[in-house]
Each structure stands twice: as structure tokens, then as C-alpha cells.
Amino acid sequence: MSTINISLPDGSQKMFEQGIMPIEVAKEISHDLAKAALIAEVNAKKVSLKAPINEDAALKILTFEDEEGKTAYRHSASHIMAQAVKRLFSDTKFGIGPAIKDGFYYDFDSSHTFTTEDYEAIEAEMKKIIKENIPFERQELPREEALRFFDSLGETYKVELINDLPEDAVISIYGQGDFVDLCAGPHLPSTGYVKAVKLMSLAGAYWRGSEKNKMLQRIYATAFPSKELLEAYLFKVEEAKKRDHRKLGAELELFMILDEGPGFPFFLPKGMILRNELENFWRQEHIKWGYQEIKTPIILSRALWERSGHWDHYQENMYYTKIDGEDYSVKPMNCPGGMLVYKSKPHSYRELPIRMGELGLVHRHELSGALHGLMRVRCFTQDDAHIFMLPEQIKDELINVTKLIDSFYKLFGFSYHVELSTRPENAMGDPETWEVATNVLREAMEAMEMPYTVNEGDGAFYGPKLDFHLEDSIGRTWQCGTIQLDFQMPEKFELTYTGADNQPHRPVMIHRVVFGSIERFIGILTEHYAGAFPLWLSPVQAKILTITDRQNGYAHEVAQKLTAAGIRAEVDDRNEKIGYKIRAAQTEKVPYMLVLGDKEMEEGTAALRKRSEGDLGARSMDEIVALLKDEIIHKK
């Protein structure tokens, strides 16, 4: 038997007998590593711990700490769940069962309708399978044989999957006792490796994500290498729920959504303060960045929407009405109005770029099942702008807008990722123009060295776009900012400017938003800060709390002083103990509290208390005003 040379991630090399399994190498390295090992990476290929190594190789042992190890672990758990379901509901057919962020799912087609009451039985069966410690066994099959095999089992979905695999694909199946699944692998050595599992939720999911297909039943679950890790995860999920903007929005009285208007949010006084602060900031910044502001009507005639292409390309998302017998539509986008403003007078090349902003309220018909708090609504305010420019200005403007968006997100401490969305199916205009536009977006991203992913076919019907995604409290991402490059609208609306040659030319246009939708942005902000907004955004910035009712008069004087300095203050002069009032203010997430007793009243001071730090001691009123003003101005 010959020997082979195995190199490890730390650079060391060791000689082993040919055909050695990764798990044996792991044992050689350390007992702990062997215990934590899940799968291996041999020459950059993921394999089972029991796959013999037959040649010199670079070996890496992967554990739950590695993304790939975690994925294999959950993927194996999904097979265990499938096996459990097969045992309990034998006529079940199988769709797909991948690992996902934080867990895994499996899609089933079964005569049985799963409910949460089945969780217990399925989990119990999974535990049994885990206890049986059944090895996962890999087998590679020729295509024909694989097709025959799954066909004989009646696994129509698997047959479909195999038929769609490329000609040269290696078709592998994994068996664990009485259960066999089509799977690329790799898997853990045996079911016993999975320690803690929990079924999380139940949902319908169309086969292959298309609503033309049958809806399968999807069970979401998760798995961890220990009960403690599972519980820590469940705790984290519970904590995240407390940050949910729908819950906080109601508690903090920011907004509400009623049955009288599903998807149409009401903003309450406190939510309006937050919103107005954001809009004020937006206006100030946009002046600095060279924007003008306009406001266009909400309802405009059918002729306009036909011209813009919305009537053909966006029909199912629009609301319609009739005025004096003529068709009108409620605007789903601000651009056509902006076009009309541009067209209202002739333009010279000297004016370009023209950056025309609009906080525009748009209405869109979203599927009822897609509505979600402020994140997905049927009416929202876009912090829109349309930039009309010369072709040679495109790249600079793209960079400019990207920097503007980045400066906003940085202020709030958001991390975000960018997606480039390309030509969709129902696109307007010729593919060549799209190609050009898409490439300019790419170039701008590359010029700034911004990382981005590509989202094929997800562009707007009039142009490709760069989308900026922010995360919510449970890790779902929402598109906020977007930059869309548009060669179509200027054409449709016959926009022109007079060039240096005294001839008419066609400008190019960018559509862009920074917040995206003010509503969605407020939702994201609420979850980001868990409702404890920075001082400049807080609806109530300071709460004045009296120890006894002797200080009530003084309290209102203090409130007057703060109000005069532009600080939003409220007095709590209820006949309650100070602890009670502090608790109330703390629950309302008021950033500063001013506690007033006899001492403060005599000295003309206030005992300052910060939401995040507790008692700061007595300060003069001037000092307090200066401190708060500074924090507000610098948006700390």
C-alpha cells in the first residue's frame, strides 16, 4: 500500500496510507477536532468524512463553525426530517430540502395536511432516527438508472429534477436505512451526528417557486450541535421579535394600520415627528447636493400613463378612477409627472445635470399576502429624484448618487448590500440599449470598488437598477435605496435639450431614491434602534419628572425653557412615585429625563438622567440645554 501526502490548513504536511478517511486524519490531529468534524474539504471539494483519500491532497476538516459544515449539518437534518415524514405519512412525495440561513426546510407533497400538531410526532420520529445512528451512504448512478429508480418509487419531483440536470452531471443518491434521496451531498457520516432539532414553521411553497405549479407543503426547521446552542438561537429569535417595528410602532404610537385601509398606514403624532425630522434632514442634504424640489399630482390621466408605458407594463399594480367620464390613474411612480415638469420649458446643455427631487406619495396594488407593517404597504412616499443629464455625465452622476446614499446610511450606522438588477421579461426598449445601460452601472460600481451581486431579470421595465438592501430585525433584507438608469422615458416623452451645436439632443435620465420609501425606512429604523431612536429623531426628547407636586410649577417652567430652545419636552406631573415615572419614561424610550425635587427647584437645576446610562446628577438648565442641543445638531 502506497503512502500519500496530506497538507493541512496550518501549512503542515503529514504522510498517510492511501485510502485514509478524513475522519481518521482528524483523529490524528486532535480528539476535539475529530469530535467536532462534520464533513471534509479535499482539494477544495466537499466530501464526507468517510470518503477515502487516494492521492496527495490539501485537507480541511469542517465543523459547525464553518459555513459549509453548518450547511451539511442542516442538510443532513433535512434528510432526517424527510425520513421521519416518510415513516409517518408513507404516501408523501418529496420536493427539495436544502439548508438555509439559520436552518433548513423540506417540501412535501402529501395527502396529509401538516399542522403544528404534527410537530411533536415528527420531532419524536427524528429523534428516533438520530438515536438509530443510521449511516448516510452515497451511491452514484447512471442517469437512466436513477430515473428508473425514482420513477419506481413514484417520486415524480425527483424525476423532474434529474431530467433537468446537465448531461455531464454526476447523479448521486444518499441512503439512510429505509430512506433514499437524490442529493449531491456531502452528508454527515451518520444520523447520530445531529444533536438538537426543532420544527419551526409551516408554509405553502410552489414547486420550483412558480405559481403555475402545484403548491407543496414546506416545513421549516433548524438543527444545532447541542441543546444549548438551539436554545440560544430560539432566545435570539424571541428577542428579535421584540424589535419588530409593528409591535414597537403600536407601543410607541408611531403609526397604525386598520382594517379600514389594509396596507394604508396612518401616521400618529409621534410618528409624524420622526417622519418630519427625516424629511427635514432629507431636504437640507438635497439642497447641499444640488437638488431642486417639486411636487406632482397624485392622479393623472390615462393618456400620460399610456405614454410612459405604465398602462402596458404596470397595469396590475395601479389603481384607477374616472373623472368626468375620462380614465385616470393614481400614480404608482413619480417619474411621468417629473417628465412633464422637465418638458414644461426648453433646456440648454449648460443646465445639465438637472436634479429634480420629489417626496411623492405613490399607490401600488400589492398582493394582500405580501403586506407587512410599514415594510410592504399599498401607499408610500418615495424620496424620489429624477436627474436629467448629458450622456457623458452618467458615470459621475451614478457615483454622486451612490455617495449620497452611502452618506445617509452611514449616519444611521446601517450596513447594506448592493444588487444590480438586469433586464426583466416585460422590458420596454431594445436589448442593446439595456446592455449599454447595465454596463454603465457596472462601471460605476467598479470605479468605486463597491461590491455587488447580480439579480438577473429584476430590473424596472424601463431600465436596469442598483438596489441598496437593508436588514430588518430577523435578518430579512428590504430594498431601500435604488438607482435606475433610464434611456426609455426620455424617448417616450421626447425630452430634449439644446446642445452646443444648437441642435436638439436627447438627455439621459436617472431615477433614484435614498430612503426608498419613508414608510419602509421608518420601519427599518425602528427595528435598527429597537425603538430607542437617537435624540434628534426621538418624538419626545426629554421628559420632566417631578418628585412631589410641589415641583409642578417649576416643572412647567423647565419645560418652557426646553421648548424655547427647540427641544421636545413633556412633563409627567402625575401623583406617582419617581420610580414609577422613570419606568414609564424608560419604557417609552425617552432619551433624557429631568428629575425635579425640592433641591433642584431651589437651585434652579435638574437632575439629568440618560435613558442609556442612568443618573448623571444635577446640572444647570443652561448646561442641559447646551448638552442636548449639541447632541441634536450633531445627530449623535
Added chain:
RNA sequence: GCUGGAGUAGCUCAGCCGGUAGAGCAGCUGAUUCGUAAUCAGCAGGUCAGGGGUUCGAUUCCCCUCUCUAGCUCCA
């Protein structure tokens, strides 16, 4: 829209097998005048989402509608 789940007081929730609803918090009133996260007592609060059906009787069982909710993209 589709699939599963849910809807009881302002909020969080209880209500067994059908006999017309209960708690805590919030609110109001009174007492207490208190120093950094809940003082005590009393009072008031509900067309049990809406509609229909079964029944002597429905919050409870059945059907329809509305709304909310998880998901329907992350490719064996």
C-alpha cells in the same frame, strides 16, 4: 393571490366536554407627597372580527367573508 396558523377589554392573555365572559397592565377616582425601572384601594372597560347555519341555548361546533400572521427567492 395561494398554503398553514390566528382574531376575546386600549395592551398581554385565560376561558374544560356548548349554559350569554375573567386576570394583569394601561385608564379614571380617592388616599398617599414619596429622590432614580411598578404605593395602596375602589371604579369603569367587551355586539368574544363580521355574517349565516346547527341547537332550547354558540365565545365554544359548521360554512362564508374580512383582517392579521409565517412563507411562497436563497436551486437534489
